[in-house]
Amino acid sequence: xxxxxxxxxxxxxxxxxxxxxxxxxxxxxxxxxxxxxxxxxxxxxxxxxxxxxxxxxxxxxxxxxxxxxxxxxxxxxxxxxxxxxxxxxxxxxxxxxxxxxxxxxxxxxxxxxxxxxxxxxxxxxxxxxxxxxxxxxxxxxxxxxxxxxxxxxxxxxxxxxxxxxxxxxxxxxxxxxxxxxxxxxxxxxxxxxxxxxxxxxxxxxxxxxxxxxxxxxxxxxxxxxxxxxxxxxxxxxxxxxxxxxxxxxxxxxx
Amino acid sequence: xxxxxxxxxxxxxxxxxxxxxxxxxxxxxxxxxxxxxxxxxxxxxxxxxxxxxxxxxxxxxxxxxxxxxxxxxxxxxxxxxxxxxxxxxxxxxxxxxxxxxxxxxxxxxxxxxxxxxxxxxxxxxxxxxxxxxxxxxxxxxxxxxxxxxxxxxxxxxxxxxxxxxxxxxxxxxxxxxxxxxxxxxxxxxxxxxxxxxxxxxxxxxxxxxxxxxxxxxxxxxxxxxxxxxxxxxxxxxxxxxxxxxxxxxxxxxxxxxxxxxxxxxxxxxxxxxxxxxxxxxxxxxxxxxxxxxxxxxxxxxxxxxxxxxxxxxxxxxxxxxxxxxxxxxxxxxxxxxxxxxxxxxxxxxxxxxxxxxxxxxxxxxxxx
Ligand SMILES: Nc1ncnc2c1ncn2[C@@H]1O[C@H](COP(=O)(O)OP(=O)(O)OP(=O)(O)O)[C@@H](O)[C@H]1O
Ligand SMILES: [Mg+2]
Numbered sequence: 001x002x003x004x005x006x007x008x009x010x011x012x013x014x015x016x017x018x019x020x021x022x023x024x025x026x027x028x029x030x031x032x033x034x035x036x037x038x039x040x041x042x043x044x045x046x047x048x049x050x051x052x053x054x055x056x057x058x059x060x061x062x063x064x065x066x067x068x069x070x071x072x073x074x075x076x077x078x079x080x081x082x083x084x085x086x087x088x089x090x091x092x093x094x095x096x097x098x099x100x101x102x103x104x105x106x107x108x109x110x111x112x113x114x115x116x117x118x119x120x121x122x123x124x125x126x127x128x129x130x131x132x133x134x135x136x137x138x139x140x141x142x143x144x145x146x147x148x149x150x151x152x153x154x155x156x157x158x159x160x161x162x163x164x165x166x167x168x169x170x171x172x173x174x175x176x177x178x179x180x181x182x183x184x185x186x187x188x189x190x191x192x193x194x195x196x197x198x199x200x201x202x203x204x205x206x207x208x209x210x211x212x213x214x215x216x217x218x219x220x221x222x223x224x225x226x227x228x229x230x231x232x233x234x235x236x237x238x239x240x241x242x243x244x245x246x247x248x249x250x251x252x253x254x
Numbered sequence: 255x256x257x258x259x260x261x262x263x264x265x266x267x268x269x270x271x272x273x274x275x276x277x278x279x280x281x282x283x284x285x286x287x288x289x290x291x292x293x294x295x296x297x298x299x300x301x302x303x304x305x306x307x308x309x310x311x312x313x314x315x316x317x318x319x320x321x322x323x324x325x326x327x328x329x330x331x332x333x334x335x336x337x338x339x340x341x342x343x344x345x346x347x348x349x350x351x352x353x354x355x356x357x358x359x360x361x362x363x364x365x366x367x368x369x370x371x372x373x374x375x376x377x378x379x380x381x382x383x384x385x386x387x388x389x390x391x392x393x394x395x396x397x398x399x400x401x402x403x404x405x406x407x408x409x410x411x412x413x414x415x416x417x418x419x420x421x422x423x424x425x426x427x428x429x430x431x432x433x434x435x436x437x438x439x440x441x442x443x444x445x446x447x448x449x450x451x452x453x454x455x456x457x458x459x460x461x462x463x464x465x466x467x468x469x470x471x472x473x474x475x476x477x478x479x480x481x482x483x484x485x486x487x488x489x490x491x492x493x494x495x496x497x498x499x500x501x502x503x504x505x506x507x508x509x510x511x512x513x514x515x516x517x518x519x520x521x522x523x524x525x526x527x528x529x530x531x532x533x534x535x536x537x538x539x540x541x542x543x544x545x546x547x548x549x550x551x552x553x554x555x556x557x558x559x560x561x562x563x564x565x566x567x568x569x570x571x572x573x574x575x576x577x578x579x580x581x582x583x584x585x586x587x588x589x590x591x592x593x594x595x596x597x598x599x600x601x602x603x604x605x606x607x608x609x610x611x612x613x614x615x616x617x618x619x620x621x622x
Binding site for chain 1: 276280283308309310315318333334337340341582583584585
């Protein structure tokens with residue numbers, strides 16, 4: 001673990017994003033090391049989803065550099081990009097399940113793409129992932145349109161976990177889940193982190209999730225990361241957003 | 255990098271080392287499971303204490319190797335226990351839907367039933383449109399003029415260039431081919447009759463109908479379909495706005511109005527092309543053409559052509575909207591319904607064209 005620990009899993013340097021006239025990020029820097037669970041906080045519309053999309057290479061920032069596992073994703077060819085992308089999983093804010101495929105096939109899809117697992121192995125893996133997110137085997141044959149909002153989230157999480165990613169990007173993973181399920185989700189990710197050494201970047205507005213899961217917190221405000229550090233340190237920062245976010249509840253929860 | 259997954263056969267036990275993760279396993283795939291099988295057959299004792307990481311894909315591999323039960327002797331560090339436990343507890347029986355044996359009659363039977371259900375849907379939609387018209391007569395303020403105008407513009411005005419171009423080229427082609435034949439009989443002047451009757455009465459409407467079915471029919475189905483997928487139609491209903499009045503009716507009315515105009519326009523372009531080709535090929539002057547056209551082609555033909563345009567436009571839009579409303583919330587269904595909409599639209603147009611031809615066989619035929 002010597003060489004690995006020194007390179008950041010995810011590194012953003014001087015990232016700026018512009019949509020037409022609107023400047024969303026300006027000279028934004030962030031570095032996430034292996035094993036960290038980073039909660040990315042910020043007001044609605046502050047550009048958190050956009051930042052995740054840029055980390056995945058789905059959107060090219062107007063300026064700046066993004067490194068995943070030490071290499072620039074967008075600089076590589078198709079094969080290099082594929083190799084890097086297989087090491088990460090993404091849970092989209094709206095789920096982004098394939099509407100034409102059943103729940104089972106949605107999760108099996110990335111596994112089948114590997115073209116080296118047999119069907120029995122895939123079936124067990126899919127059922128295992130479904131079990132992890134507390135879906136019943138009977139749900140496996142449903143179509144995405146037949147799922148409830150929270151179920152879509154859980155299936156999407158199962159799909160994001162299918163390839164056993166090293167880096168997991170989660171966009172509001174617990175929005176739309178009941179408190180019990182949120183709690184179980186927190187425990188699931190925590191246990192995965194323990195056994196596999198996952199790195200997680202998650203956007204969340206849910207204080208319970210942040211409190212229960214995040215080791216580090218990054219605050220996105222004023223178009224950049226104004227603070228990044230251990231949860232306990234950032235919490236007490238003197239900034240209107242931070243104060244507002246943590247004020248009322250913090251003593252109760254943390 | 256961390257060590258690849260590997261196994262050592264030590265006297266009396268199997269020792270696993272390295273990172274047992276999906277990514278690491280991939281490189282070793284055909285060989286490693288075979289080695290594991292071999293080891294499992296000979297040794298009942300397993301030592302996993304030197305495994306750095308174990309993810310669920312690898313855990314499943316081990317569990318399968320062990321014949322889905324715990325080996326007799328197992329050294330398992332605490333950190334890996336939960337992953338393996340999860341796999342061990344998993345039930346792998348998927349509740350399969352009971353599929354009955356298929357009789358050879360089932361497929362045609364299903365097709366007929368599906369066809370009947372579509373027919374019912376179209377008739378129901380037509381009835382709903384009539385009810386909506388009744389409602390609009392009583393409440394003229396509700397008439398969706400804006401949507402109607404937008405549809406006439408999109409399905410009609412924007413289709414002018416493509417219909418003109420296709421019409422013109424078809425006119426040139428027919429004129430050219432016919433004049434070759436006519437000249438060999440010395441019957442050059444009948445080019446006026448041939449072009450006039452065939453284009454105005456038959457080719458103009460059918461040609462435009464096919465173009466419009468591909469162009470506007472598919473667009474209507476896709477638009478309504480996506481509105482269904484994204485629950486926009488439900489949002490409309492929630493606001494107390496009727497989806498048929500606001501979405502379907504303007505499309506059907508718009509295309510019904512626009513089609514005859516497009517037919518007129520495309521027929522004119524085709525005649526122009528035919529005239530120019532005749533001028534070049536047969537030296538038939540434009541003045542002669544214009545003088546003889548009304549005599550060779552009675553007015554009834556034009557009315558038949560326009561009537562066809564009206565009916566075809568109505569059919570295409572009604573079918574397109576029907577299949578749009580049938581779209582289920584997934585991309586596959588959207589694609590299938592758009593295809594079906596265009597194919598059905600064109601097929602019905604051809605069928606109704608045949609009906610028209612039979613019903614109007616005594617009307618508008620020039621007596622020479
Ligand atoms: N494709 C786009 N074109 C133009 N503007 C965009 C685009 N995508 C995002 N934006 C703008 O960028 C800003 C940030 O959007 P983003 O979705 O990243 O917000 P967010 O922080 O994820 O918000 P929320 O917490 O509500 O999900 C918004 O002002 C949005 O309008
Ligand atoms: Mg967002």
